[in-house]
Amino acid sequence: MGALLVEHAFAKINLTLDVLGRRDDGYHEVDMVMQTVDLADVLTLEDDPGGDITIDASVSTVPLDERNLAHTAARVFRMRSGVERGVRIHIDKQIPVAAGLAGGSADAAAVLRGLNRLWAAGRPLAELAEWGASVGSDVPFCVWRGCAVARGRGERIEPVRHTMNAWVVLVRPPVFVSTGDVYAALTRADYSGAPRSPLMKAALVAGDFEAVRANVFNALAPVTFRLYPEVRRVAQRVQQVAQVPVYMSGSGPTLYCLLPTRGAAQRVYHALRGFMREVYLCRFLTAAPLPAPAAGALP
């Protein structure tokens, strides 16, 4: 067995998401506050010096070939770093797939960080984040993690340093949402004149939970609700049961509630579990997450 290491791939939620306009390259200019939460896929990377890139996963809902974003990231890493080795990637999938939580992007970012350690390439995170932009718009943020304002098409990252400990209850409605279709259905009326990120940033830095909740915004939510009315119905039901505001992450369909304490979050979690199958309880990850275990050869 070759050298082996474990890397966690954390999900994100969007606290704000303003779309400022459409660009000539077909992408949209966005301004969004992204927050890492402690719901994670666990990736195991095993060096395979003479081999290729191979993937296996704990679920059958993700592709295992070159369409997997972890595979793309490994190819990008090999090309950019010049390291010509193979790797066996195992993905223990905990983040719901195609949910608006950047599960695939988090896996891609974990592969970039993990291969950097496994193959002792010594590249700074900034460089890995730049490489990640060629894999997907959410990948640079997922390389950095924590909290940040993401601009451009999502790849320009400005860290937000705060220590707020909010709890998050995630609900994934059983609806398949295509990110591309949601962006394509945006109209001028959905664009924002000015982004909300400065207000959200100030609320987070001040540790003002109510101000955070008051400034959550997602320009894609009305679009997803228009395209997939079932998501709106679930949001209304969640709001009735939880008795707190309900928001949507990314292009959806995952909905979330923010709670100030573990106790309040547990009450909402248990109430929602009564009628929804996919409910998750997690919290903000503000500091750099788990220390990376050293790569080592197993007997």
Ligand SMILES: C[C@](O)(CO)[C@H](O)COP(=O)(O)OP(=O)(O)OC[C@H]1O[C@@H](n2ccc(N)nc2=O)[C@H](O)[C@@H]1O
């Ligand atoms: C919705 C978010 O998850 C919010 O964080 C991201 O903006 C989407 O990030 P992502 O899934 O990594 O997106 P990509 O894989 O780069 O793009 C998927 C599709 O979404 C559209 N797209 C994406 C990002 C962006 N700023 N403008 C876009 O119009 C494009 O049509 C693109 O073909």
Ligand SMILES: Nc1ncnc2c1ncn2[C@@H]1O[C@H](COP(=O)(O)OP(=O)(O)OP(=O)(O)O)[C@@H](O)[C@H]1O
């Ligand atoms: N490692 C992976 N994990 C999850 N999905 C993947 C992966 N690789 C490729 N995919 C494909 O990417 C699509 C989007 O999955 P993902 O879980 O990344 O969506 P998402 O959470 O909506 O992402 P985002 O929030 O960045 O838009 C799925 O249809 C899936 O088949």
